[in-house]
Amino acid sequence: xxxxxxxxxDIAKLLNKWSQEFAVxxxxxxxxxxxxxxxxxxxxxxxxxxxxxxxPPKANFLPQMEEMFRFQKDKEGYKIELPPDGAKQLIFGxxxxxxxxMAIIDANFKELxxxxxxxxxxxxxxxxxxxxMNPSESCFCTSxxxxxAESKDVDLMLTDIGxxxxxxEVSDKGRKLMAKTTGLKGATKNDEAKAKEAKKTAYDKVTRxxxxxxxxxxxxxxxxxxxxxxxxxxxxxxxxxxxxxxxTCYCFDINDELVRQxxxxxxxxxxxxxxxxxxxxxxxxxxxxxxxxRQKVCHKFEFYPMNFDVIACxxxxxxxxxxxxxxxxxxxxxxxxxxxxxxx
Amino acid sequence: xxxxxxxxxxxxxxxRTLLEQGKxxxxxxxxxxxxxxxxxxxxxxxxNDTERLVINPFIVNNLADFLTGIKGRVGIVVKxxxxxxxxxxxxxxxxxxxxxxxxxxxxxxxxDLGKVExxxxxxxxxLDDITRQGNKVTIRVNGQKKEFPATDVLFDHCLxxxxxxxxxxxxxxxxxxxxxxxxxxxxxxEKLKQMTPEQRWxxxxxxxxxxxxxxxxxxxxxxxxxxxxFVEETEPQWVFPAPxxxxxxxxxxxxxxxxxxxxxxxxECERACPVNIPLRSLTREMYDIVDELFQFKxxxxxxxxxxxxxxxxEEAEGIFR
Numbered sequence: 001x002x003x004x005x006x007x008x009x010d011i012a013k014l015l016n017k018w019s020q021e022f023a024v025x026x027x028x029x030x031x032x033x034x035x036x037x038x039x040x041x042x043x044x045x046x047x048x049x050x051x052x053x054x055x056p057p058k059a060n061f062l063p064q065m066e067e068m069f070r071f072q073k074d075k076e077g078y079k080i081e082l083p084p085d086g087a088k089q090l091i092f093g094x095x096x097x098x099x100x101x102m103a104i105i106d107a108n109f110k111e112l113x114x115x116x117x118x119x120x121x122x123x124x125x126x127x128x129x130x131x132x133m134n135p136s137e138s139c140f141c142t143s144x145x146x147x148x149a150e151s152k153d154v155d156l157m158l159t160d161i162g163x164x165x166x167x168x169e170v171s172d173k174g175r176k177l178m179a180k181t182t183g184l185k186g187a188t189k190n191d192e193a194k195a196k197e198a199k200k201t202a203y204d205k206v207t208r209x210x211x212x213x214x215x216x217x218x219x220x221x222x223x224x225x226x227x228x229x230x231x232x233x234x235x236x237x238x239x240x241x242x243x244x245x246x247x248t249c250y251c252f253d254i255n256d257e258l259v260r261q262x263x264x265x266x267x268x269x270x271x272x273x274x275x276x277x278x279x280x281x282x283x284x285x286x287x288x289x290x291x292x293x294r295q296k297v298c299h300k301f302e303f304y305p306m307n308f309d310v311i312a313c314x315x316x317x318x319x320x321x322x323x324x325x326x327x328x329x330x331x332x333x334x335x336x337x338x339x340x341x342x343x344x
Numbered sequence: 345x346x347x348x349x350x351x352x353x354x355x356x357x358x359x360r361t362l363l364e365q366g367k368x369x370x371x372x373x374x375x376x377x378x379x380x381x382x383x384x385x386x387x388x389x390x391x392n393d394t395e396r397l398v399i400n401p402f403i404v405n406n407l408a409d410f411l412t413g414i415k416g417r418v419g420i421v422v423k424x425x426x427x428x429x430x431x432x433x434x435x436x437x438x439x440x441x442x443x444x445x446x447x448x449x450x451x452x453x454x455x456d457l458g459k460v461e462x463x464x465x466x467x468x469x470x471l472d473d474i475t476r477q478g479n480k481v482t483i484r485v486n487g488q489k490k491e492f493p494a495t496d497v498l499f500d501h502c503l504x505x506x507x508x509x510x511x512x513x514x515x516x517x518x519x520x521x522x523x524x525x526x527x528x529x530x531x532x533x534e535k536l537k538q539m540t541p542e543q544r545w546x547x548x549x550x551x552x553x554x555x556x557x558x559x560x561x562x563x564x565x566x567x568x569x570x571x572x573x574f575v576e577e578t579e580p581q582w583v584f585p586a587p588x589x590x591x592x593x594x595x596x597x598x599x600x601x602x603x604x605x606x607x608x609x610x611x612e613c614e615r616a617c618p619v620n621i622p623l624r625s626l627t628r629e630m631y632d633i634v635d636e637l638f639q640f641k642x643x644x645x646x647x648x649x650x651x652x653x654x655x656x657x658e659e660a661e662g663i664f665r
Contacts, residue, residue, distance in 0.1 A: 033554050033619040051467065054618060055556070064556055065586040137379055137469035235385040237409065240558035241618050255585050268586035269556065276576045289413075324564050324616035325405060326377035326384035 004167045004184040005191055011044050011165075015092060017181060022090035022126060025060060027053055036060055036091055050093060051134055052316065056247035057091055057098050058105065061121045064244075065268040068117065068254070073261040085120050093130040097141045097316040099153035101247030102127070107308040108250060117267070126173055129154035130165075133202050138317030140208040140330055146314050149202040161194040210330045212301070212311060219302040221340035226290065228341070232332050233293035235325045240271035242319035242327070243296060248312040251277075272296055297332060351399045351517040355421065355447060358515055359394040362419045368445050369416030372407045373397045380469050381457055385410065397421070399517070401455045401476050406610040408433060408566035417443045423451040425501070427510030428608035428643025429566040435643070435650040436606070438569055448513030450521040453494065453502035455481065456615075460497050464490065495526050501611030501624060504529030512646055533625050548593060554619040555592035557585070561613035561623055562599060567606035567642075574598060596623065600630045605651030607631050608642045 006014060015024050019039065027046040028037035035055035070081040102122070109118040131149025135141070141148055151157055155174030158165040166187050169175045178184075187195075222228055243249045253270035256263050270277060272295050278284050286292045304312035313329070320328050355373065362368045375386040375396040383402050386393060387410060399421075407420055408429035422430060427448060433439040455476070457468045464471065464485055472484040481497050483490045495503060502508075503526040510516065536544055559575070562568045575583045575595050582598070584591040600607075607627050614624040634640055640651045 031554050032551060032621075035554075055554075065588065136467070234387040235410075237560070237563040239560035239563040239616070240556070241560050241616075244556050244558050245618060253585060257584060266586045271558070274559070274576075276572075279576075279578075320378065322618045324560050324612070326379065326382050328378040328384075331378055 003169070003187040003192065004178065005161070005164045005187045006167060006184055007164050008047060009163075011047065012042065014181070015039055015044070016041065018090050018092075018177075021088065021180075023087035024090045024092060025057075026092045036094075039092070046093065050130075051136060052095050052098070052132065052318075054245065054318070054322065056101065056245060056316070056318065057094050058101060058247050058250070060089055060091055060125070061102065061105075061118055062109075062250055062252070062269070065266055066117060068265040068267050070262070070264050072263075088124040088126075089121065090126045090128060092128045094127050094154060095132045095316070096129060096148060096151035096153070097132075097139070097144075097146050097314040098247045099127055099129055099151050100144075100146050100314045101316070103153045104248045104304075104308075104310055104312055104314070105250050107304075107310065111308075126156070126177055127154040129157040129170075131157070131159045131199065131202060133160050133198065133205075135202065135206045136317055136321060137208065138320040139206050139315060140210050140317060141315035142203060142206040143208075143210040143212060144311065144313055144315035147199065147203050148206060149199040159195040159198055161191055161198060164191070166191050166195040206315075208315075208317070208330060210315070210333060212333075215311075215333060215336070216302045216305045218336045218338060219298050222337050223294070223298070224342050225337065225340070226342075228335075228337060229290040229294045232297075232335070233290040236273075236289060236293050236327050237325055238273050238275060238289055238292065239324065240269075240273055241322050241324070242329075243271035243273050244269050245318050245322055247314060247316055247318070248300070272299065297329070301333065347518055348399045348401075351449065352397065354517050355399060356394050356397050358447060358517075359397055359419055360391045362445055363389070363391040363394065367417070368419040370414055370418045371397075371420075372410055372414075372418055373421035373447070374399070374403045374405070374407075377402075380471070381455070381474060387414075399449055401453070401474075402457075403449070404454055404612070404615060406564065406566055406612045409564055409612075411439050411444065411566070412569045417445070419445040419447055421447045421449060422510055422513075423449050423454075424505060424507040424510050425451075425608045425610035426566075427512055428507060428641075429610060430643070431512050431646045432606050432608065432643035432650070433566060433569070434646045435648065436569075436653065441646060445515075446510065446513040448510035448516045450509040450516065450518045451502075451505070452476075452508065452521045453498040453505070453524055455497050456499040456502075459499075463492060463496060495524065495528060498524070499611050499615070500529045500532065501609050501614075501628070502529075504609060504628065506641070507644070511644065530628075532622055533629055536625055537629075549589055551621050552592040552596065553589040555587050555589070555595075555621060556619060557587045557592070557595075558618060560616040560618065561596075561621075564612040564616040565603065565607075566610075567603040567608075568599065570602075574602075596626055600626050603627070604630050604634050605638070605640055606642050 018024050024039040025036040026039045027050040034053040036057045067083045072079045109115040129151045135148050155171045157168040157170050169178050251270045252267050255266045273292050300312040359371045371388055373386050374383040377384040381402050385405050406426045406429055408426050434441050466485055475482045479494050481492050481494050503524050505523055509520040583594050609628055609631050611624055
């Protein structure tokens with residue numbers, strides 16, 4: 001049960017080994033944006049630059065765009081062709097905030113409803129966490145019950161202890177993988193002590209705080225406070241950055257593409273921030289911007305806790321970092337009135 | 345920086361007075377943001393909020409974007425490019441001149457934090473300080489000072505800016521500043537132009553493959569004022585809603601044509617893009633094409649007819665019969 005360790009220089013070797021069984025994904029900027037991309041078999045430069053990806057790893061489980069099935073019409077009706085199952089993924093370097101986000105999304109796609117597309121990827125995947133030693137000023141994970149360098153939501157957890165990473169087996173899946181991964185040294189007591197220290201240091205580096213005590217109740221009380229929400233929404237430009245790139249946002253749209261008698265049904269990311277969201281069945285009930293902003297905030301901090309007993313935010317800070325107008329969820333939540341100002 | 349402080353004070357006083365005297369219902373300006381070197385739009389009716397107004401090299405947003413969504417008279421803080429967007433909206437009858445009080449900032453260029461990060465090899469929140477002294481920018485990292493020519497860290501569109509000081513204004517907050525006119529501004533575009541069409545196609549395939557269709561480029565753009573964007577039409581469906589690169593390209597091409605003659609090269613589309621698509625390479629090229637073909641620069645003259653919604657009979661000669 002003792003933890004293992006690996007020299008940073010040997011990471012490429014390790015990934016190569018794992019590549020024999022998995023499609024290995026690592027943080028990459030090759031496409032022009034930081035995201036989890038298929039490993040090229042060589043490049044481990046992410047070990048130097050990687051803080052977190054811009055595109056969250058949820059994209060590996062809920063792709064921006066995926067084929068659900070193809071259909072063809074003939075005399076007897078429609079013939080449906082399902083896409084083949086994808087390769088088993090190993091996501092190397094996922095941050096604890098993003099790993100927690102996957103656990104949060106599970107509530108919807110695994111527990112409430114069994115989504116076959118999501119589950120085929122999720123169940124076969126291995127998450128190898130990498131402790132976050134340099135959190136951004138926009139990060140507030142520690143306020144959301146996440147520690148930047150500790151995780152129970154991954155299968156294996158790596159911690160930077162200088163020239164080496166300490167490897168902890170977190171889940172059964174992780175244990176099984178490690179049993180097959182030979183040639184690693186055992187960690188010494190000194191290594192364990194270094195890892196413990198590194199985790200604490202990382203934790204203390206997260207300076208942005210959010211007090212979530214009673215937040216769902218406060219939001220419930222302020223739901224009809226139009227003045228408050230209009231003020232909060234004033235500078236929002238209704239783009240989809242904070243939702244599409246949120247690791248816990250999972251809304252999708254479904255589109256058919258039909259060419260003559262053949263077609264494909266696609267699923268792609270959608271955002272409750274868009275004025276045309278849910279326009280397809282009828283109208284968007286949230287025509288005004290303040291209603292959409294309220295929905296986004298309340299879904300994460302009021303409805304999700306109500307339905308699943310967990311806040312749908314991990315404090316990864318992407319929505320703050322990437323917002324073109326610096327709309328800051330932590331400021332917004334801190335400004336929610338403590339008591340109802342309207343209604344009863 | 346002293347200049348900025350003075351302008352700031354003047355702006356705060358003026359904005360407060362405008363609200364107090366009921367000359368405007370709203371003030372739209374900038375206040376300090378929640379991140380290092382960030383600002384954020386301040387949209388307020390409250391005179392006490394005017395104390396928070398700021399002017400500094402990080403006032404990136406083109407606030408003209410908010411004008412079409414707001415009811416009432418507005419006092420708005422604009423840099424040169426933004427003032428052209430306001431004028432362009434006036435030309436398009438989207439904004440009534442009398443309903444806006446234009447508070448002009450003579451701009452000396454904005455600092456592109458992306459360039460700063462590349463130059464220093466540090467993330468923006470790891471920097472201690474960034475200060476501008478004329479043609480120099482000093483960046484302090486871990487207590488050490490590094491100096492760069494300002495042109496190394498200003499946004500491309502600022503290096504190309506033709507109107508740093510608003511021409512249309514009610515109050516100019518400082519002394520006019522001259523254009524920088526630095527050829528570096530066009531470097532990326534020139535590189536693209538030297539490629540073969542096949543190479544260029546390859547570049548745009550790669551760039552647009554990462555588009556996530558967040559529409560931030562459209563939503564930060566004051567020239568994109570359509571109530572409903574063509575990209576969201578379903579009958580007929582002009583562009584497939586899922587982010588396939590070909591559809592992403594179609595979206596950008598059509599958007600570019602729609603903002604031709606309205607785009608003031610404020611650079612917001614490129615800055616807002618979360619996945620780093622070099623959108624200005626498209627919009628600026630369109631800007632130059634419009635200038636070359638029609639001798640037209642957007643938002644320079646509020647009394648000039650708008651380019652694409654205006655028609656002279658002789659223009660049809662030889663095309664329509």
